[in-house]
Amino acid sequence: MYQEGHTYSLEAIALRANSIREHIVTMLEEAGSGHSAGPLGMADAYAALYFRILSHKPTHPTWEDRDRLVLSCGHTVPVRYAAMAEAGYFSRNELLTLRKLGTRLHGHPHNRALPGLETSSGPLGQGLSQACGMAIAATMDGKSHTTYCITSDGEHQEGQIWEAVLFAGAKKLGNLVNLIDRNYIQIDGPTEQVMPLEPLAEKYRAFGWHVVEIDGHNLQAIIDACNDAKAVVDRPSCIILHTIPGKGVSYMEYDFRWHGKPPTHEEADTALKQLRSMGERIMTEYD
Amino acid sequence: MTKAALHLAPVGAELKGIRDGFGQGLLEVAALDPRVVVLSADLTESIRLEGFAKTYPDRFIELGVAEQNMAGVAAGLALSGKVPFIASYAVFNPGRNWDQLRVSICYSQANVKVIGAHAGISVGPDGATHQALEDIAITRVLPDLLVVAPTDYEEARKVVHAIVAHEGPVYVRFGREKTHQVTTEKTPFALGKAQVLRAGKAVTVIACGAQVYDALQAAEKLKKNHSIEVVSVSTIKPLDAETLLKSVRKTGRVVVVEEHQVTGGLGGAVCELLSQKLPVPVRLVGVPDTFGESGAASELLEKFHLTPQGIMAAVEEVACL
Structure with a gap:
């Protein structure tokens, strides 16, 4: 359970990230379908968000002054479910209902099923526009919370993303932060082969955004980049998180074939052994 | 209901634009409800949004020619407690942004009012690209979305009040041409009633x-x-x-x-x-x-x-x- 007002150490956050990865592997194996690589790659960012960056109350998910976290690339939602369970939005046992009939944890996120999700997503490219709307509403209402959006790199091939990037830049939405999961893979292969996105940072800068590029597995860098983004109030901010798809599971890392499939029972066993050993290393590293 | 109770307009009454009734209704609800915001995709005057834009500039958002983004921004506003109207020609809204209408608005149950103007064949000289003849079909299949086509100026005005009172997404379509009046200010109107x-x-x-x-x-x-x-x-x-x-x-x-x-x-x-x-x-x-x-x-x-x-x-x- 996330305790408001408590400052979580980097070690504590790293351990949460590792637990989130274990949950992802277990959930996907149990579900028998779903996406592995993206969620594992974003576990560090979600741990940092839910245990340091976001202002939120797991026991009061509709709290009016909460920071908004919009997930645009809905297929990566297992990492969000796992982070929410770690933070105490619901029990960890419920994670095993992922994608099953009657679950609140649909294959793609549905805000009306699970409190704490800001919207529903799945078809790519729709989240950033909604985050813009939430950021504008906050300004209209004199609220000081921040709206964060998580987008994937591949979904930047959707036209609507660029409509929203143009709009947010023009309207100078200083309370909006777009976190891009830059893992360089999509279903058909490497992004730069399927449809190149580079120079991505320059594109955002040209549209009037504050842009930083960081290692998406460096917790301090993620926290610092979000703090810097909050300090930039005259422009929207874009944080490009360079991540390793499948991070933490050796045979999944960097392999685009793990974008859209779950591990088998044996594969999950191997993955969980690796992650548990990583957990021990984290405790030694921060000791 | 008896004919007298309907208070219908006399035959041959002045022609009026349904879109003008919409614009008038919008001004009326805006004065009553501060949650109402209006989003335009470069068609402010044509859809009779200019009165709102001038009177309530802080609640008016111009998005340029970007109907998909408009639908998404409106969903975000609605999920934050606003009552957004998104307005464009029906061929674009819901024609261009149907996926956003389906997921960002209807599935997320965002309280957005979608206005499809210049609907129907009577948009005339602009030709087939601009004649929305499919909009009722593509909206009617979406769960939780109400679909409304007001009869005339007065009814359009009343529809705006009714859809703001209704919590949930609504699609409203009307044409460009001035039309004959069927109803009057006194004619009863209720959403969902024929x-x-x-x-x-x-x-x-x-x-x-x-x-x-x-x-x-x-x-x-x-x-x-x-x-x-x-x-x-x-x-x-x-x-x-x-x-x-x-x-x-x-x-x-x-x-x-x-x-x-x-x-x-x-x-x-x-x-x-x-x-x-x-x-x-x-x-x-x-x-x-x-x-x-x-x-x-x-x-x-x-x-x-x-x-x-x-x-x-x-x-x-x-x-x-």
């Missing part, structure tokens, strides 16, 4: 939008030969099954008229109801599964039989069965 505007016994003519006036004209012209009941269906979804079935139980014959493709629109909705509950002969007056073309509004309406004469021909046909 209205029998003229009682009859032999054929039920069901219409929405500007075609309601034509249906009344057709009924008047045919009154010596056929007793026609005219039902105005402004709320296409949810369909007022009770009122329609009551009428059709009496008449046993139906004509549906709308400025839309004959497939998937009001005619489709009525046939879905009747085929399951009360199978009777039906004739559909509308655009017969084809694209429109350039021409004057009156020429196009005539070409596709969307006139009192066209309705009379359909009534004669169904009455002989």
Whole structure:
């Protein structure tokens, strides 16, 4: 359970990230379908968000002054479910209902099923526009919370993303932060082969955004980049998180074939052994 | 309801734009409800948003020609407690942003009011690309979305009040041309209710939008030969099954008229109801599964039989069965 007002150490956050990865592997194996690589790659960012960056109350998910976290690339939602369970939005046992009939944890996120999700997503490219709307509403209402959006790199091939990037830049939405999961893979292969996105940072800068590029597995860098983004109030901010798809599971890392499939029972066993050993290393590293 | 209680407009009353009634209604609700915000995609004057934009500049958002983003931004505003109106031509909104309407708005249950202007064949000279003849079909299939086609200026004004009072997404469509007045300020209106505007016994003519006036004209012209009941269906979804079935139980014959493709629109909705509950002969007056073309509004309406004469021909046909 996330305790408001408590400052979580980097070690504590790293351990949460590792637990989130274990949950992802277990959930996907149990579900028998779903996406592995993206969620594992974003576990560090979600741990940092839910245990340091976001202002939120797991026991009061509709709290009016909460920071908004919009997930645009809905297929990566297992990492969000796992982070929410770690933070105490619901029990960890419920994670095993992922994608099953009657679950609140649909294959793609549905805000009306699970409190704490800001919207529903799945078809790519729709989240950033909604985050813009939430950021504008906050300004209209004199609220000081921040709206964060998580987008994937591949979904930047959707036209609507660029409509929203143009709009947010023009309207100078200083309370909006777009976190891009830059893992360089999509279903058909490497992004730069399927449809190149580079120079991505320059594109955002040209549209009037504050842009930083960081290692998406460096917790301090993620926290610092979000703090810097909050300090930039005259422009929207874009944080490009360079991540390793499948991070933490050796045979999944960097392999685009793990974008859209779950591990088998044996594969999950191997993955969980690796992650548990990583957990021990984290405790030694921060000791 | 008796004819007197309906307070219908006299025949030959001044022509007025349905879009002007929408613009007037918008100003009225804006004064009453600070949650109302308006989003425009470069068509502010054309859709009669300029009054709102001038009076409430802090609640007006110009997005440029970007209907998909407009739908998404509106969903975000709605999920933050606002009541956003998104307005463009119906061919773009919901034509261009249907996926956003489906997921960001309907599935997320975002309280967005979607305004499709310049709907129907009567947009005329601009040609087929700008003649929305499919919008009722593509909105009617979306769960949780209400679909409304106001009859005239006054009803459009009342519709704006009603949809703000309704918590949930709504699609409202209307044409560009000025139309005859059927209702007045005193005519009752309720979202989700069809209205029998003229009682009859032999054929039920069901219409929405500007075609309601034509249906009344057709009924008047045919009154010596056929007793026609005219039902105005402004709320296409949810369909007022009770009122329609009551009428059709009496008449046993139906004509549906709308400025839309004959497939998937009001005619489709009525046939879905009747085929399951009360199978009777039906004739559909509308655009017969084809694209429109350039021409004057009156020429196009005539070409596709969307006139009192066209309705009379359909009534004669169904009455002989």
